[in-house]
Amino acid sequence: MLRQALCVTVPLTLALLLGACGDGAPTEQPIRPAMVVQPQRAGELVDSYPGEVRARFEPQLAFRIGGKVSQRLVDVGDQVKKDQPLAELDPRDVRLQLEATRAQVAAAQANLQLAKAERDRYKKLLERNLVSRSQYDNAENTYRAGEARLNQIRAEFSVADNQAGYAVLRAPQDGVIAERQIEVGQVVGAGQTVFTLAADGEREVLINLPEQAFERFKVGQAVEVSLWSQPDQRFAGRIREMSPAADAQSRTFAARVSFTEGKVPAELGQSARVFIAHEGNVPLAVPLSALSAEQGKPYVWVVDPQTSTLKRTSVRVGPYGEKMVPVLEGLTADDWVVAAGAQVLREGQQVRPVDRDNRLINFAAKE
Structure with missing residues (x-):
């Protein structure tokens, strides 16, 4: 009897407890x-970008002919003047070419003199009807060909003479050597950059603009520039130029900022920061x-x-x-x-x- 009572009582009790739990109201979460x-x-929303003071004009200098570098006369940071020699190539090859062309000029002059004497002789014989007109015409054509050949060789000699002068690289204007890419003994090709010259005159700041915000900037936009040597002072400037293509590695667009005030104490290579305010509300x-x-x-x-x-x-x-x-x-x-x-x-x-x-x-x- 006790076992039967327990079998009935325990399930009933569990059912009542579960029913009591199911019928209760849900608890409210505290606010x-x-x-x-x-x-x-x-x-005013302002973006700032680090930059470097650069020269406005930075021509890349190269030899107009190829050859082996025999002398390097300047180094990075040297102040140079216009027409000052910067480097020299081994001149032996160009000098030999010049001498060979000079010999060709002498040979062409001798041939022309011979052709002229032959033409004059045939002219006198033609006047006495001792030669035909066609024979005289042949002598005349030979003379004209010799004259044209002499002019050609003289032009080639001028080129060779100029190339002999190209063996010396000279500064096109006053400035500072900003970059050097050659050493003595190195063989360079014609047009290969060997120096970068930072020309005297205006100074600018080179910055890199991010790809995602490139459309917010434009040429002529007003900016402010702070120099590392004078962090508490800002100089007025503007964006002078913007690169149309992003750098392949950094994916940023190069831009140059020029100063719009008078003389600014900005030195080459100096660190700077450019502040660009957002336009609009x-x-x-x-x-x-x-x-x-x-x-x-x-x-x-x-x-x-x-x-x-x-x-x-x-x-x-x-x-x-x-x-x-x-x-x-x-x-x-x-x-x-x-x-x-x-x-x-x-x-x-x-x-x-x-x-x-x-x-x-x-x-x-x-x-």
Whole structure:
């Protein structure tokens, strides 16, 4: 009897307990506090890019003929003057070619004199009807061919004479040797760059612009330049030129910034920083901690002032700052944004909005 009672009582008790658990009302989740802020004006949004002071004109110097370098007369950093010798090639080959061409000129002159004497003799014989007209014409043609050959050889001699002078590389203008790419004994080809000359005169700043923001910049755009030697002073400038193609390795676009003020104390190779302000309206900004992202798309949590519930709002942002990030699209100045803990929130969640001092915010009083 006891065993039968237990078999009936235990299942009934379990059923009652389970029924009691199933019939109970669900427990409500506590309303969490959430620190909220309103977007603030970002102020003037400015990007900065590091750069290097360069000469506006930087011709790459090369020999006009090929050969073996016999002398290197300057090095990087040397100040040079116009027509100053910079390097020399072994002149033996060009001198031999010059002498060979000179000998060809002498031979052509001798042949021309012989052809002229033959033509004059045939002319006298023709006047006495001792030779035919065709024989005289042959002598005349031989003379003219000799004259043309002499002119050709003289032109070749001028070329050889010029090439003998090309064995010495000279500075095309005053400046500083910015780069050297040869050593004594090296064999170089015609047109191969051996020096880069930083010409005296205007100075510019070379910077690299990022690929994703390249469309925001244009030639003639106003900028400010800060030099490493004078970090507290900014000089006015403008973008003078922009490369139409990205660098194959860095994927950035080279740009040159010229100074628009008077004389600027900028030295070659000096470090600089270029500040470029964004054009258009001043955007809003929110704290970095308010921003989250999913699949590369940024969003923030906006609090509904009527129900204190959360709504996920997609935004388009600008370059990140140290503490704030500009929001270009998606928010208004009247929105309330959760400033922290965005990763643990969910759509439609009800929160208790508080400020940074943990004081409850009354949205009705704020309107």
